[in-house]
Amino acid sequence: MKQAEIPVNEKSRLKTLEKLQLLESGPDENYDNITKLASMICGTPVSLVTLIDEKKQTFKSKIGTEISEAPREISHCSHAILNPEDIMEVKDTREDERFFDNPYTTGNPQILFYAGMPLKAYNGDVMGTLCVLDVKPNSLTAEQKDALKALAKQVENLFELRRHNLELEKTTFELKEKNSQLRNFAGIVSHDMKMPLANMIITSDLIKAKYSSNFDEEGIHYLDYLKQSSYKLSNYITGILQHYESDSLFDSSIEEFDIHDLLENIIDLLNINYNCVINLPEDNMMLNCNKIALQQIFINLIGNSLKYNNKEEIIIDVQCSNGGDFYNFAISDNGIGIPKDKQQDIFELFTIVEEIDRSGNRGNGIGLSTVKKLVTSLGGDITVESEINKGTTFKFTMHKSQCN
Structure with missing residues (x-):
């Protein structure tokens, strides 16, 4: 041999x-x-x-x-x-x-x-x-x-x-690690920065209340600007944290609930102080799905309908239906609308359509990106229809296979 x-x-x-x-x-x-x-x-x-x-x-x-x-x-x-x-x-x-x-x-x-x-x-x-x-x-x-x-x-x-599958698994693992690091970083930033920002807001109010007689009009303006900037940065940090923590929402258990109860709780959470009418779905449909993720989607979309509206009376219509393999949702408002040339980009992270909202605050372009991320992960899709000065309708779906 x-x-x-x-x-x-x-x-x-x-x-x-x-x-x-x-x-x-x-x-x-x-x-x-x-x-x-x-x-x-x-x-x-x-x-x-x-x-x-x-x-x-x-x-x-x-x-x-x-x-x-x-x-x-x-x-x-x-x-x-x-x-x-x-x-x-x-x-x-x-x-x-x-x-x-x-x-x-x-x-x-x-x-x-x-x-x-x-x-x-x-x-x-x-x-x-x-x-x-x-x-x-x-x-x-x-x-x-x-x-x-x-x-x-x-x-x-x-x-x-x-070989390609192994490389894909490696890349996926590395991306998960990086996303985990980003989430941890966002959490640290939120904790370490929001408290000083809150102190700045409170301090500016205290200075204005106690020493306003010592400031001229320009000095008062600077204090207001300091407070407004602190609020803006705080909201920006909150948005980033919500975006990177959205993945954790899918760890939430599936539960049964009715759509009216969910929306009424959201309305309470938003603490709306505008002249506003929110029309709930005509049928109080029972859902069996990820309630926490759906709640976050509605909070962002209804929040945008409130903020980007210049009408004396804000009108928001919410619809919900059962479409075979999907739950179908729609949120319509009578707000300022979104230009046609920007409708394709609004779901990109940090994309801003309108410079300031109803209260004069500048958006951060994070909320709709988070909504898109959540809807996609729930096996659905989201679209937008809008006309300037007439209103906007967001339609999104949730696949029932993600609810088992």
């Missing part, structure tokens, strides 16, 4: 095999389908997808045998991988100096025929083979060889798909 030489690129080959994590990936029907076809096309009782590491060869897929691995030093495939570009065919192992006294040749059952096509990874390193075996001498026709090569290409495609 003659042992196979070690490939010149052995270190690179083993590193690639480790990187693809093929040995740890377990059984896969996609590989099994290929070995079944190889066995049928080549007319052999045994077909394997083998992976060759430093000490042994492992059968990633197997048809016609119960063996899962074999020592590398007696492996036929160890010889096959030395020629990455072509099939190694041994028509009768008893007549080949490499295998005539191999345990698989002399054992029971005997392997008397072998044909293996090397399997290459993305960088050309050979991972193993797609091989067919027989217990009697045999040979492949030209058509069978072409078919075996074509099937080997499909195995290589699976290798490449796995």
Whole structure:
């Protein structure tokens, strides 16, 4: 028996095999389908997808045998991988100096025929083979060889798909880590900055109340500006925190509730001090979904309808319906509207449509981005219809599969 030489690129080959994590990936029907076809096309009782590491060869897929691995030093495939570009065919192992006294040749059952096509990874390193075996001498026709090569290409495609999936998993993990860091940072900023800002607001009021007689009109204006700027920064920080904490809303449990009760609680939370009429859905529909996430969506959308409205009487209509696989919602107002050329961008983070709201405060472009993020994560979609000085309607859906 003659042992196979070690490939010149052995270190690179083993590193690639480790990187693809093929040995740890377990059984896969996609590989099994290929070995079944190889066995049928080549007319052999045994077909394997083998992976060759430093000490042994492992059968990633197997048809016609119960063996899962074999020592590398007696492996036929160890010889096959030395020629990455072509099939190694041994028509009768008893007549080949490499295998005539191999345990698989002399054992029971005997392997008397072998044909293996090397399997290459993305960088050309050979991972193993797609091989067919027989217990009697045999040979492949030209058509069978072409078919075996074509099937080997499909195995290589699976290798490449796995590489892309691993890279995607790594990128996803890194993004989750970065998002977690951003959320933690937002929490720290919120805690460490909002208290000083609150102190600045209170202090400006105290100074104005106690020492206003010592200030001229310009000095009073500066105190008001300080207070207004502090409020603006505080609201900005709150918006960022809500945006990055929105992911945690999906940890909330699904619960049953009626839409009227949800909206009435939101109206109380908003503490509306405008002349305002909010028309609830005509039918008080029962919902079974993520109440916390839906509440946050409504708070942002109704809040915008209140802030960006220049009418003496604000009118907001809320609709809700059951549409098969989806819950459907709509919020309409008689506000200032959104220009056509800006309607496609309003859901982008930090996009601002109107410079100031009803109270003279400048928006931060975070709220609608958070709404879009929540709706998308709930398996739905959101659209906007608007006309300047007539009003705006936001329509969004929630997929019921996200409510189970």
